[in-house]
Amino acid sequence: MLSTGHKFWMTHVRPTGTDLALSVFLATAAMGVWTAYDRPGAWARFLMVLAGIALALVLARTPARRLSDVADAAGALGAGLALVFLLTVSFGNSTAEPSLTKNLVEWWPADAPSMALPPLAPDRVAGLLAVLGPLCLVSAILSFRRRAVGRWLVAGSLTLVILGLLATGSRAAWMALLAGVGGEACAGLWRRSALLRGVGRIALVLASILMAVLAWGAIRGVEDSGLGRLAELLASPDGVSRLRLVRDTLDLIGDFPFTGAGLGSFPGLYSRYILAIPQPYLDHAHNLYLTIALSQGALALLAFAALLLGGLARSARGVARENGSSDRALLQRAAFAGLIVLAVYGLVDDPLESGVGSTLLFLYPAMTLSLQQGVPPVQAGAMDREERRGRRMRIALVVGAALLGLFLVLPSTRSAWHANLGALEMARQELDAWPADALLATEAARHSETIDGHLARALALNSGSRTALHRIGLLEGAQGDWDAAIAVLEGARRVDPTHRGIRKLLGYAYIWNGDLEVAEETLASIPEARSEMEFYTWWWAEHGGAAQAQRAREMHALLEP
Numbered sequence: 001m002l003s004t005g006h007k008f009w010m011t012h013v014r015p016t017g018t019d020l021a022l023s024v025f026l027a028t029a030a031m032g033v034w035t036a037y038d039r040p041g042a043w044a045r046f047l048m049v050l051a052g053i054a055l056a057l058v059l060a061r062t063p064a065r066r067l068s069d070v071a072d073a074a075g076a077l078g079a080g081l082a083l084v085f086l087l088t089v090s091f092g093n094s095t096a097e098p099s100l101t102k103n104l105v106e107w108w109p110a111d112a113p114s115m116a117l118p119p120l121a122p123d124r125v126a127g128l129l130a131v132l133g134p135l136c137l138v139s140a141i142l143s144f145r146r147r148a149v150g151r152w153l154v155a156g157s158l159t160l161v162i163l164g165l166l167a168t169g170s171r172a173a174w175m176a177l178l179a180g181v182g183g184e185a186c187a188g189l190w191r192r193s194a195l196l197r198g199v200g201r202i203a204l205v206l207a208s209i210l211m212a213v214l215a216w217g218a219i220r221g222v223e224d225s226g227l228g229r230l231a232e233l234l235a236s237p238d239g240v241s242r243l244r245l246v247r248d249t250l251d252l253i254g255d256f257p258f259t260g261a262g263l264g265s266f267p268g269l270y271s272r273y274i275l276a277i278p279q280p281y282l283d284h285a286h287n288l289y290l291t292i293a294l295s296q297g298a299l300a301l302l303a304f305a306a307l308l309l310g311g312l313a314r315s316a317r318g319v320a321r322e323n324g325s326s327d328r329a330l331l332q333r334a335a336f337a338g339l340i341v342l343a344v345y346g347l348v349d350d351p352l353e354s355g356v357g358s359t360l361l362f363l364y365p366a367m368t369l370s371l372q373q374g375v376p377p378v379q380a381g382a383m384d385r386e387e388r389r390g391r392r393m394r395i396a397l398v399v400g401a402a403l404l405g406l407f408l409v410l411p412s413t414r415s416a417w418h419a420n421l422g423a424l425e426m427a428r429q430e431l432d433a434w435p436a437d438a439l440l441a442t443e444a445a446r447h448s449e450t451i452d453g454h455l456a457r458a459l460a461l462n463s464g465s466r467t468a469l470h471r472i473g474l475l476e477g478a479q480g481d482w483d484a485a486i487a488v489l490e491g492a493r494r495v496d497p498t499h500r501g502i503r504k505l506l507g508y509a510y511i512w513n514g515d516l517e518v519a520e521e522t523l524a525s526i527p528e529a530r531s532e533m534e535f536y537t538w539w540w541a542e543h544g545g546a547a548q549a550q551r552a553r554e555m556h557a558l559l560e561p
Contacts, residue, residue, distance in 0.1 A: 018060060018310065018365055021303040022053050028300035029263065035424055036262025037431040045263040048358035056362035060369040067331050067370055068142050072154070074135035074363075079157030081120075081128060082164025088119045089167060123286075126170035127351025129161055130177055130341050131360065134334040136161050142327060176345035180337035184319065242286060242348060244500075248274045249290045251499050253298075255423045255467045257416060260297035268431040269294075273470070274501040276508070277532075284353070288346030291353045304361075311365035312339050318371055332371055338364040415462035422454030423467050426474075451475075466495040470502055477505065482513035504529070511555050512548050520558050530559035 029049045036042035059070065140158045143151040165173055252261065252269050261269055267280050275281055285291045293301040315336035322329035342352070342364060352361045429448060451471070458468040469492035476485035489506040496502065504526050510519035523529040533556035540549035 018056065018307055018362070018369060021306045021310075022056060022362065024303040025296070025300055025307075026050065026053050028260065028296035028303070032260055032263040032296045032300075034262075035256075035259050035428075036265050037268055037428045037434070038262075038264055042263040042265075045358065048356065049263075049361075052359040052361050055359055056366035059363070059366035062370050064328060064331070064371050067367060068139075068327060070367070071135045071139040071142065071331065071334065074132045075139035075154060075157050075161075078129055078132040078136045078161040078164075081125060081132075082160040082167075085120050085122075085125045085164050086160075086167055089122070122168040123170060123349050124351045124357065126165060126168035126173040127345050127349050128357055128360070129165050129168070130170075130173040130345055131338060131352065131363075133161060133165075133177055134180060134337040134341065138330050138334040141330060145327075172345060172348045176341045179344045180340040183340040184333050184337045245282075245286055246290065247498065248500055249285045249287065249294060251496070251501070253290065253293050255470075256294065256420050257298055258420045259424060260293070260295050260300065261424065261427065263295050265427070266291065266294060268434045269427060272427075272431060272434070275528075276501055276504045277528075284350055286349050288342075288350040288353055291350040295353075307362060307365045308339065308343055311368045312336070312343070314368040314372060315339055315364075318368065328371065331367070335364050335367040335371060339368075411461045415458045415460075415465050416467070418454045418461070419458035419465045419467035419471075422451050422458060423471055425454065426451050426471050464491075464495050466492050466499070466502075469495065470499070470505075473502075473505060473509075477509055477512075482509050485509045486513060500526070511551050514547075514551060516551065516555055516558060519555060523559065530556055533559065 026049065029046050033039065033042045033046050062070075136158050140151075140154045143154040248270065249266075252266075252273065255261070255273070266285050267283050270285075271277050271279065271281050285294065289301060289304075292304055315332060318332040319329075319336050322332050345351070351357050425448065429451070452475075455468045455472055458465045459472075469488050473485050473489035473492060476482075476488055486506065486509045489502055489509060492499070492502045493506055503522060507519045507522035507526065507529065510516070510522060533552045536552040537549050537556065540546070540552060
C-alpha cells in the first residue's frame with residue numbers, strides 16, 4: 001500500500017521543491033491555533049493560510065503557458081482592491097504621507113461616490129497592490145501584444161492600481177517596487193557579462209554584510225545613537241517608531257522562541273507585556289518576518305525564508321536564461337520582481353500575513369516552480385555540480401541536526417523551553433477576556449500551578465531567564481507584594497535593560513510602593529506615564545487604594561509634560 005501511494009504521489013501529484021517548507025509552515029500555523037489566546041480569530045487566519053498553501057500547491061503544478069491567466073486574475077484582483085479603497089477612503093481624515101498623495105487628494109472630488117463599507121487600512125492596501133503590481137503590468141502588456149478584446153479594460157485596471165497606490169501615500173510600497181525593477185535590471189546585466197557576474201557576486205556579499213551590520217547596530221544599539229536616529233525616520237504616519245517596534249517585537253519573540261505565541265496574538269501581547277496598557281494599541285507588527293516568527297515560531301520563519309530565497313534563486317536563473325520578450329520571459333521577470341517587492345516590503349509591513357492577503361503569501365514562489373517546467377535538462381558537468389551540491393547539503397543537514405541536538409540539552413535551552421510554556425499559558429489565561437477585563441488580567445493567572453511550575457523550573461535552570469523574571473514580577477504585583485515585585489523586576493532589568501515593558505512595570509511598582517524618586521528616574525523614557533497617572537489616580541480611588549491614588553497624583557506632578 002505504501003509503495004502504491006508513493007508511486008501515485010510521484011506520478012500524479014509530482015512533488016516539488018517547496019512541499020517540505022510548505023508542510024512545515026502549515027504545521028506551525030496549526031500549532032499557532034493551539035497557542036493563540038483568541039482561538040476563533042486564529043482559526044480564521046489558519047483557514048486563510050491553508051487556502052494560500054493549497055493555491056501554491058496547485059499553481060506550482062500548473063503548466064507555464066497558463067500563468068498568463070494567473071496574471072490576468074491578479075490584475076483584476078488589484079483593480080478591484082484599488083477601486084474599493086478609492087471609494088471608501090476618507091482623504092480628509094487620512095494619515096497617509098502627503099508627498100505623493102497631495103495632488104491626488106486635491107484632484108479627487110469631495111462629493112465622489114462612496115461605498116458604505118468599513119475603510120481599508122492604507123498600509124495593507126499599499127502592500128497588496130505593490131505585490132500584485134508586477135503581474136498587473138504583465139497582464140496589460142500581454143493583452144496589448146495579443147490585441148485582446150478587453151485590452152483597454154486591462155489598461156484601465158492597471159491605471160486603477162496605480163491610482164490606488166498613490167492614494168495610500170505609502171513611500172515603502174514605491175521603494176519596494178523600485179527595488180523590484182532594479183533587481184530585474186541587474187539580473188538582465190548578470191546574463192550579459194561574466195565580468196559583471198563576478199563583480200555582482202562580490203557586491204552582493206559586501207552589501208549583505210553591510211546591511212546586516214547596520215541592522216544589528218540600529219536594533220541592538222543605544223536609542224540615541226546615529227543609527228537609531230536614522231532609523232527613527234521610518235516612523236509610520238501614526239508616529240510609531242519602526243525601530244522601536246522592531247525592538248519590542250523581538251522582545252516578544254524571545255518569550256516564545258519554540259512554539260510562537262499564536263496566530264493573531266500580537267495586539268494583546270504588545271499591549272499587555274510591552275506597553276502595559278489595558279486596551280489595544282497596534283493590530284500588527286509592521287514586519288512580515290517578525291510577525292511570522294512571533295505567531296508561529298522560529299521554524300516557520302526558516303520555512304518561509306527557504307521558500308522566499310529558493311524562489312528568488314529559481315527566478316533569477318530563469319531571468320538570466322530567458323532571452324527576448326516572450327510571454328515566458330515576461331512572466332519570469334514578473335515573478336522575480338514580485339519576490340523582491342515582497343521581500344523588501346515585508347521589512348516594513350506585513351500585508352500578506354493575515355486576512356485574505358495570506359492566500360497570496362506563496363504566489364510567487366509557486367510561480368517560479370511552474371516556470372521551471374519544460375526547461376531543458378542541465379549538461380553533464382552541471383549535473384555533477386548539482387550532485388556535489390546535494391551531497392554537501394546532506395552533510396550540512398546531518399551536522400546541523402547534531403548541533404541542534406546538543407543545543408537542546410543545554411540548561412539554558414531547557415530553561416527557555418519552560419519559560420516559553422509558562423509565558424504561553426499565562427498569556428492565554430490573562431488575555432482570555434482581553435480587552436474587556438484587561439486591568440484585572442493577572443488575577444486569572446495568579447493561582448495557576450502550571451504557570452508557577454514552568455516559571456520555577458526556568459529559573460532553577462537559568463537564574464537570568466528574563467521571560468520568567470518578567471512574568472513572576474507581574475504575578476507578584478497582582479498580589480500587591482510590591483517589594484517582591486521590585487526585586488524580581490530589577491533582576492529582569494539587569495538581564496535586559498532596554499525592555500520597555502519591564503522598565504514600565506518596575507517604575508509603576510516603585511510608585512505603588514511609595515518610592516517616587518526612583519520611579520521618576522525609571523520612567524524617564526516612558527512618555528505616556530504622565531498621562532496614565534491621571535487614569536490611575538481615578539482607578540485606585542474607585543478600588544479602595546487611597547494611598548496608591550495619592551501616589552499617582554504626586555507622580556503626575558513630578559513627571560515632566
